[in-house]
Amino acid sequence: MALTRRVVENRSTLIFAGLVLLSLASLVTEPFIRPVGAPNTPIKRMVINAASAVTYPFIVAFDGASGLVSGAVGIVTSYSDMEAQTRELREELALSQQRVALFEETMRENDRLRAMLAFQRENPRLSLLPAKVDGVNRGVLTIDRGSLHGVRESMCAITKDGVVGDIVSVTPFTAQVNSLHEADFKIGVKVKRSRVRGVVHGSGNRFSHFCELQYIGESDDVLRGDLIVTSEESRFPSGLIVGRVSTAPGSGSLLVTAYVEPAVNPFAVEEVYVVVGASAAPRDDAPPPAAEASGESSGAYAMPDERTVQEKLAP
Amino acid sequence: MRKNVLWLLLIVVAVALQATWVEAIGVRGVMPDLMLLLVVYFAVNDGDERAMLTGALGGVFQDVVTDKVLGHHVLCYVVVAFVVGRVGERLITDHPAVKVGLVFLSGIVMGLLFVAIGYVQDPGSSALYVILANVVPSAFYTAVLTPAVFLVLDRSRRRHAAMQGVVLHD
Numbered sequence: 001m002a003l004t005r006r007v008v009e010n011r012s013t014l015i016f017a018g019l020v021l022l023s024l025a026s027l028v029t030e031p032f033i034r035p036v037g038a039p040n041t042p043i044k045r046m047v048i049n050a051a052s053a054v055t056y057p058f059i060v061a062f063d064g065a066s067g068l069v070s071g072a073v074g075i076v077t078s079y080s081d082m083e084a085q086t087r088e089l090r091e092e093l094a095l096s097q098q099r100v101a102l103f104e105e106t107m108r109e110n111d112r113l114r115a116m117l118a119f120q121r122e123n124p125r126l127s128l129l130p131a132k133v134d135g136v137n138r139g140v141l142t143i144d145r146g147s148l149h150g151v152r153e154s155m156c157a158i159t160k161d162g163v164v165g166d167i168v169s170v171t172p173f174t175a176q177v178n179s180l181h182e183a184d185f186k187i188g189v190k191v192k193r194s195r196v197r198g199v200v201h202g203s204g205n206r207f208s209h210f211c212e213l214q215y216i217g218e219s220d221d222v223l224r225g226d227l228i229v230t231s232e233e234s235r236f237p238s239g240l241i242v243g244r245v246s247t248a249p250g251s252g253s254l255l256v257t258a259y260v261e262p263a264v265n266p267f268a269v270e271e272v273y274v275v276v277g278a279s280a281a282p283r284d285d286a287p288p289p290a291a292e293a294s295g296e297s298s299g300a301y302a303m304p305d306e307r308t309v310q311e312k313l314a315p
Numbered sequence: 316m317r318k319n320v321l322w323l324l325l326i327v328v329a330v331a332l333q334a335t336w337v338e339a340i341g342v343r344g345v346m347p348d349l350m351l352l353l354v355v356y357f358a359v360n361d362g363d364e365r366a367m368l369t370g371a372l373g374g375v376f377q378d379v380v381t382d383k384v385l386g387h388h389v390l391c392y393v394v395v396a397f398v399v400g401r402v403g404e405r406l407i408t409d410h411p412a413v414k415v416g417l418v419f420l421s422g423i424v425m426g427l428l429f430v431a432i433g434y435v436q437d438p439g440s441s442a443l444y445v446i447l448a449n450v451v452p453s454a455f456y457t458a459v460l461t462p463a464v465f466l467v468l469d470r471s472r473r474r475h476a477a478m479q480g481v482v483l484h485d
Contacts, residue, residue: 012364012400019371019393026386027432044385051379058331066336 112271119160120273126237127277131157134174136267139181139202141165143272146173150276154235157272162241162263163187163230164272175274178202179266180211180243188234189213189242194221197231200242200260209265211242213258216249224248228260237278321475326369329353330376345452350377350388351425352457352464354396355418360472363400370396384436391428395421411462418461422454 007014026043033041040048120128129150131143145151147170157164157177165179166187178185185202198216203209216222226245230236241263249256329349337346350373358366370392377388399421406413430450434442 012362012367012397015364015367016393016397019367020390023374023386023390023393027384027390027436030384030386041385044379047375047385048379051376055327055331055334055376055380058327059334062331062335066339 109270115160116271116273125279126273126275128158128273129276131175131272131274133269133272136179136269139179139266140168141177141179141266141269141272143175143177143274144173145274146171146175148172151175151274152276156236156275158236158240158275159264159269159272162243163236164264164266164269166235167274177266177272180262180264181209181266187236187242188231189228190231191222191245192227192229193223194226196220196222197233198222198258200228210246210259210261213245213249213260214255216256216258218249218256220249222249222258237275317479318475322365322369323372325353326350326373326376330373330380333377334380342452342456345449345456347457347460348422348425348453349464350374350392351395351422352418352461353468354392355399355414355421355461356465356468358396358399359403359414359417362404363397366396366400367393387429387432390432391425394428395425398424411465414465415458415461419454419458422457423450426450426454 030041030044033043035041116130120126129145131145131149131151134142134144136142141157141164143151143157151167151170153167153170155167157167163180165177165182165185167175168178168184169176180187180200180202182202187200188197189200190197196216198213201212201214203211213222213228222245224245224247228242228245230238230240230242232238243260243262245258246261247259249258329352333346333349337349340346350370353373354366354370357369371389374387374389374392375385377383377392378385381388399417403417406417426446427450430442430445433440433445
């Protein structure tokens with residue numbers, strides 16, 4: 001009875017002592033009772049099995065829940081990662097687009113330069129100096145060649161498509177070209193088909209690029225669509241394309257005017273040739289060969305009238 | 316009976332949490348000890364007997380999960396439970412700071428005992444480094460969680476008591 005009372009009074013101390021003794025016994029005897037080569041003692045194996053059976057469902061549940069939380073957090077973090085990646089890709093795309101645009105521009109420039117080279121080879125009588133157009137202001141082009149490169153005033157600037165204009169001012173490194181848009185520009189021309197001669201004046205108009213073909217007679221054979229080329233009398237090498245007749249000349253007066261659409265748009269030109277020299281071109285309306293001169297009848301047509309309009313009409 | 320089942324469930328949940336989620340909130344390998352929190356809680360609220368049984372059971376689970384020799388965690392938790400239970404009878408433990416302090420000191424004592432047992436088993440281990448790098452930071456981390464964990468446990472007890480129709484005296 002007394003013992004029971006003492007046990008009850010000191011229960012917690014007894015429990016403490018019992019648990020400490022059990023723990024110490026397990027710690028001390030474990031190396032001795034564990035079978036050789038085995039990781040655990042038989043008692044520990046039993047405890048492991050029991051503990052696993054009890055805790056396993058909870059561990060699986062918590063693992064699954066933490067997986068869900070990780071997945072949800074992953075969506076948020078991966079969204080910000082994806083946002084950063086998208087931004088990087090957009091920047092790369094913009095850079096690539098710039099490179100592609102540059103590549104395409106280079107290809108176009110290559111094509112233009114090849115065409116210019118081919119034009120140069122096709123016209124061996126012309127000494128051509130290639131020049132890049134730096135800017136265009138109201139029909140006046142600025143090119144990157146000047147007196148140091150051999151450019152002089154009154155030289156003409158052309159492209160493979162036709163006449164651009166003439167040099168009006170020169171500095172050591174640049175020059176200015178008056179184009180067919182400039183009011184001051186004039187050039188002696190002829191209609192390729194009918195050999196009618198005239199003068200083309202620059203349009204001088206920002207809104208209309210049509211030039212005037214002046215000093216043609218009412219009866220002269222000029223039709224819409226006729227090709228206008230430089231004449232032998234002009235300061236330009238002959239035979240270069242100026243443009244096409246867009247409006248046939250009117251009637252009702254002695255001298256009439258036709259309108260010519262220039263072959264070259266000066267606002268779209270990027271490279272030009274400056275004609276620094278030219279050998280004489282064979283006149284395509286030259287006199288017939290020697291057989292004609294000997295008086296033999298060759299059946300050739302009569303000599304064309306080479307006089308200018310003013311000469312024709314002069315008293 | 317029901318109270319004991321809930322107590323067992325609480326121990327198992329604490330072990331499962333310690334084995335899974337607590338690792339995620341660890342800082343440079345330093346993790347809080349949920350079982351220690353449970354032991355100190357029961358020591359303060361229910362006395363040393365309940366705390367020692369909690370420590371014994373929780374210690375067995377911890378030894379299994381961490382693959383230590385059976386009795387390693389058990390001895391440490393039981394000693395801490397007994398000491399805190401006896402000290403708790405003489406302390407006014409209502410103030411949160413007292414509870415935090417008790418948990419911190421328990422963590423230190425528990426850690427020292429743990430390292431000492433480990434040193435006896437393997438004298439080559441660097442005990443001082445483990446104490447400074449792990450025991451002290453872990454005790455601090457566990458003490459930081461004390462107010463939150465104790466609040467949750469208190470509310471659970473009150474709800475359970477309310478469901479039972481029992482009035483709890485704080």
